[in-house]
Amino acid sequence: MPFAWDKLIDKAYLNNSLEELGKMPIDTLKGVSKKDADLLQQAFGIKTINDFGSNPYFLAAQAIYRAEMEKEYDAGPPPFWLQKFSELSDDYFVQHPxxxxxxxxxxxxxxxxxxxxxxxxxxxxxxxxxxxxxxRAFVGSAGQRLQKFLNKVGITRSYIIINTFAYSILGQFDSEMRRISLEPTLKNFRENLIDTLIKKNPIQVILTFGAGAKHAMDNWENTQNSKVFNLVHPTAPEATTHPSWNNQLSEIAEFLEADDPNIINMEPYTGKWDKTLHMTNIPRFDLPYDIPFLARNTWY
Known part of the structure; x- marks a missing residue:
């Protein structure tokens, strides 16, 4: 048990495991009386520390507080998503045959x-x-082109980005990687993650970028009939990327409620990739607090 925990819980419980603490009543916490615990149970049905920590009203208040205090950087996943992300072990990738x-x-x-x-x-x-x-996903040149695309349809903040594979792959997305992508362990984790994101967010469109993402979503059971747009990956040559993006730009915009309608720009992509025209910085609020100094002029 970390030494600082004696500031959080009564001394009598310092030798208990985390699993045991989570199942204990609220008045195990320092400063919470039996009367306080009874009132919480009466008002919100909270009986244990786990109940308290996962209560939707508490989490909503915490989200508002975090948003106010952390405007300038991303402090990382809240507890629910930490647990969700941990459902697929790193060992799956590290030890993959x-x-x-x-x-x-x-x-x-x-x-x-x-x-x-x-x-x-x-x-x-x-x-x-x-x-x-x-x-964080999509922060390099591909991510900055993606960010500009989102801006063109009026989206500045209301997005969540994930990858087909959490770990970088060696080589191309070939027949072997297609097979690996559909392995039950990986496929079930990815699709449960997608389904949960759709359930918890007002998702209006799903955008896939690249063959790996399209393959994953083609094999996903779209039970909510979510609108999916398949686009060429931002690192592809202009001759393939521009037509793909131009052909779907206006339709994507029609499906979306814009964060900022004033920045919507339906001007088609033309010419060579241009940093000024086709890229924009990754917002600082998308990045962790302690990103390397040298990266600051690269991403934002």
């Missing part, structure tokens, strides 16, 4: 909102070097 996953830097699970406000769900393929450093 194919040896097709780069395990040195761990997995990258998301970028964007985990506060039930996302209207766009973006599904990519796998993280690259920039993402491994930032610990």
């Amino acid at each position: 194919s040896a097709r996953f780069r395990s040195a830097f761990g997995g990258v699970l998301y970028r964007g909102r985990l506060d039930n406000t996302a209207r766009v769900l973006v599904v990519g393929q796998d993280p690259s070097t920039d993402e491994a450093i930032a610990r």
Whole structure:
């Protein structure tokens, strides 16, 4: 038990495990009386520390508090999503018999909102070097092109981005990776994650970028009949990316409630990739507090 926990719970319980503490009554916490615990139970049906920590009203208040206090950076997943992300062990990727996953830097699970406000769900393929450093999905050149695309349809904040594979893959998305993508352990985790995101957020469109993401979503049971748009990956040549994006730009915008209608721009993509025209910085509020200094002029 960490030494600082004597500030949180009564001394009599310091030798209990976390699992045991979670099942104990609220007045196990320092400063909470038996009367306080009884009132919480009467008002909200809260009996245990776990009940208190997972109470939807408490979590809503915490989300508002976090949003106010952490406007400038992403402090990481709240408890519910930490638990959800942990349902697929790192060992799956690290010990995979194919040896097709780069395990040195761990997995990258998301970028964007985990506060039930996302209207766009973006599904990519796998993280690259920039993402491994930032610990967030789609932050490199591909991510900055994606960010500009979202801006063109009026979205500045209301999105959540995940990948088909949490770990970077070795080589291309070939027939072997197609098979791995549909392995029950990975497929069930990914689809449960997608279903939960849709359940908890007012998702209006799902955007896939690249062959890996399209393959994953083609094999997903779309029980909510969510609108899915399959787009060419942002790292592809302009000759394939621009037509794909241009052909679907206006339809995507029609399905969405914009964060900022004033920035909607239906001007089609033309010419070579241009940093000024086709890219925009990753918002600081999408990135962790302690990103490396050298990255600050690269991502935002």
